[in-house]
Amino acid sequence: MLRKDAKAGALMLFAGGKNALAYPETRKVDLVEEQFGVKVADPYRWLEDDVRNSKAVADWVAAQKAVADPYLDSLPGKQALAARMKALFDYERFSLPQKAGGNYFFTKIDGLQNQSPLYVRKGLKGKDRVLIDPNTWSKDGATALDQYEPSPNGKLLAYSIQDGGSDWRSIKVIDVKTGQTLADEVKWAKFTNIAWVGNEGFLYSRFAEPQKGQEFQALNENQTLYFHKIGTPQSEDKPVYATPDRPKLGHSAQVTHDNRWVVITSAQGTDDKYEISLIPLASKKGKLLPLDKWKPQTLIAGLEHDWQLIEGMGDQLWFITNKGAPKLKVVKVDLSGADPVFSDIIAERSEPLARAQIVGSRLVLSYLKDAASLAEMVSLDGKPLQRIQLNSIGTASGFSGKPGDPETFYAFSSFNQPGEIYLFDSTTGKSSVFAQPKLSFDPASISIEQRFYASKDGTKVPMFVVRKKDIDLSKGTPTLLYAYGGFNLPQLPSFSATRMAWIQSGGVFVLANIRGGSEYGKAWHDAGRLLNKQNVFDDFIAAGEYLIKEGITTKDKLAIEGRSNGGLLIGAVVNQRPDLFAAGHAAVGVMDMLRFDRFTAGRYWVDDYGYPNKEADFQNLLGYSPYHNIESGYQYPAMIVSTADTDDRVVPGHSFKYTAALQAADTGPKPKIIRIETRAGHGSGKPTDKLIEEYSEIYGFLAKWTGLELENDAAK
CATH class of the missing domain: 2.130.10.120 (Prolyl oligopeptidase, N-terminal domain)
Structure with a gap:
């Protein structure tokens, strides 16, 4: 449903505009269900069937591929992007x-x-x-x-x-x-x-x-x-x-490294609310107990707070928790007595705590400050020792270790820097290079700028703007805006060969740290989930408006992209503000918000989305569900949807149904196509050649519809 305040800006009405592509006709079924007094049509439910078990779905997939594959293969910039991506992936x-x-x-x-x-x-x-x-x-x-x-x-x-x-x-x-x-x-x-x-x-x-x-x-x-x-x-x-x-x-x-305890973390959803159970593995003298003597005992019940094990030594366990500390703190649990005794070691502070590890006789703490990493060491009783020097704006990961061994490794990466691996000594506090990739480009040629913009309700939201330093932004530049906005997952600076190909081709890449993640702790997550989910869409729309207002791009040069929960984001904002974007890529998205909890891991997501069978949640979900809110009579941007037949995280039926509805609606002549991969799943484990093929086509599509001119010689 278009936002009321956006209708004035979306009055690009047209009468029965013909699509440039001839889409296959998708069979509709007369299926209407009433929920809480609302009649909801679901004419494409048959597309939820597994393609391996349904000839009808397999035929539909083949028909869609017969339209999309030749179109994508003919894109003028595809080969240039593929060559550039191949060069960028070619490093150790x-x-x-x-x-x-x-x-x-x-x-x-x-x-x-x-x-x-x-x-x-x-x-x-x-x-x-x-x-x-x-x-x-x-x-x-x-x-x-x-x-x-x-x-x-x-x-x-x-x-x-x-x-x-x-x-x-x-x-x-x-x-x-x-x-x-x-x-x-x-x-x-x-x-x-x-x-x-x-x-x-x-x-x-x-x-x-x-x-x-x-x-x-x-x-x-x-x-x-x-x-x-x-x-x-x-x-x-x-x-x-x-x-x-x-x-x-x-x-x-x-x-635990001393083999004293099995620590079992139990969860019902994705909301970082856990129960903790323990199995004593050894006697206090260190003798391993036989399997039939392993007796689970509850340490923390109730699914009320976040509890992340750091490590254990003897009868002491260290955890990260948000109990009484929305931005997280470190606590120690003493199990030597009849009842466990909890004590605070590292108090909550203004920056969210992202990770903590025991390395040797030190605690290594990683914090987030405006979506970039800070790292420091403290003693096991919490006394400050040393700030760990990082190269620049970026993300530090790793620091895994064990008590008694001062040696650990960490990686540092950023938009212009693939992961450099460092050896770190927690006793001396010194870092040395373990592995440093040799690159085909100069990282110093890439500009990384962090900006802050105001969302609809005035909330300040950070974004990273990444581009070649010699790009002239005065006339507006083809720009790719990306975000996720959910499940307490922060979006941090990282290197991507596919995005770097876009940047090296003269485009701007923008990462918006919208609400729903953990960039600023629990409150940032809570402000972007359940009945607050509209804040996520407002933050993203405001990011696009800011980029246009600042002259970085224009409406006809702005592309948007999101994956998984971010695919939902793209579907929702395109429905709400079709006038704002030139092109969009919705990857493996959650598109039917009334049935997401019926397949594979979907039931876990109710912590972020709510329960479709509860009235307040149902009304909220129906209000932004991408599948249910496509509106005829408005010019939509060029849209490419991507999924895979083996995606058992977000089943491909989401993307199939959304694409069918998008193609059936009267949304203007720009293409609305779906790219369907085989043996690719939700994304992890995808081979390099498939990544190059996929993103040379997708970014070639976005380049065409934003006016990004791609050179035939990727080396230029």
Whole structure:
């Protein structure tokens, strides 16, 4: 539904304008349901069916591809963007090393490889050896190494495999010395950690095996925590924690480095409200208890606050929590007595606390200040020690470590700088370079500017404006505006080869830190969710208006993009302000806000969106649902929707239904197309060649409709 205050600016009415593209006709069904006295039509519900199980949906997908694929392939700037992206992806990049038993484990991708091989290095000065190469796992490169965890002695390594972008995982184990994969295999793991218990086995989380044909759509309930003993089949794995009386709870496990405690974190949704349970693993003398003696006990009940384990030593555990501290604090729990005793170690301060780790005998704290990183060290009892010097505006990540070992690693990245890896000594406070990528461009040629603008209600919102320093902004420049706005997830400075290709081509990239994330703590999140969700859309619309007012861009040169919850953002703001944008990309978006909770992980999202079966939430959701608020009679921007047939996070039916409704409405001649990928899922694990192909087409589409002129020679 168009905002009332936007109608005056959206009066680009037309009479039956013909689309430049001939879209396939999508069958409508006469399906109307009444909820809370409101009759809601859902004529494209049949598109929710899994493409693998429905010939009708498969035929629809084929018909859409027959329109979109030739159009995208013919875009004049596609090849130039692809060449530029290929050059930008072609650099060596590392993950943060993990240390175990004197071995260092890290991924390293050699330029244009589709997937990152896992390496092991014996000692800091040792020779790198390939331990796992996922590039050999599938012909299309769409099978990825997801996560890995070495055993404490560094002799074994458990790793999970992601296939075709799905959230389902299988877990295998490799002998580090020989490189031989063991017979151990765990299937149907999902949303899981790998937590070693000594060197004997590991804990993982899984759901029951879904019925055949429902792997990509069935609701995920009754997650159970299992222990897998090395050398045994999965059929002998023992369940150690489950809540069958509360099937919506999900559970993940961590084990303290001294092997004293299993810390189980349970959640029902995405709202960072957790219950914490403990399983004592060892006696106070350090003797490991047999599996039948593992008895869960509740430490924190009620799903009321955020609790994030930092580490444990003996009978003491450290946590980050927002209990009484919306911007988070550090507490210590003493378990030596009959009852746990909680004490504050690091008080809440004005900047939100993003992360805390114990490294050696220090606490390393990471804070956010206006969506950029600060890092410092304090003693274990909270006394300030040292600010960690970072290069510039950017994001510091890592600092994982363990008590007694002062060595850790962190990465620093920004819009113009891929992740540099640093070795850090928490005793001396000194950093040294571990890995530094060699780039095909000069980071100093890129300008990064942080600005603040006012939203509709006067709230000041930060944005980052990124461009080549020699770009003349006086006449308005093709600009790509991106945001997310939800689930307490901050959007921080980071490097993207695909976005850098847009920037190097002469475009401006803007990241708006709209409400709904955690850039300013819990209040920033709360102001952008549930009945406050409209603030997210207002913040984004205000960002576009600001960029136009400041002369950075114009209405006919402004493109917008968002992924997942950000795809919902794009669908909603285009409905509300179709006059403001030249083009939009809604990627893997949540587009039907009345049925999102019926598929796979959708039920978790009620903490941000609300419950469609509750009247107040229903009315709010219906008011901005992208699928339900497309209006004929208004000129919409050029729209490209993207999804994948194996997306089991946000099922592709969302994008299918939204696209069908968009194409059926009278919204002007600019194209409204959908790009449907195969074996790509929600985005993680996507091979490099697919990323280049996808984003050269999508950014080529946005370039065409914003007037970004792309040179044929990407090296110019």
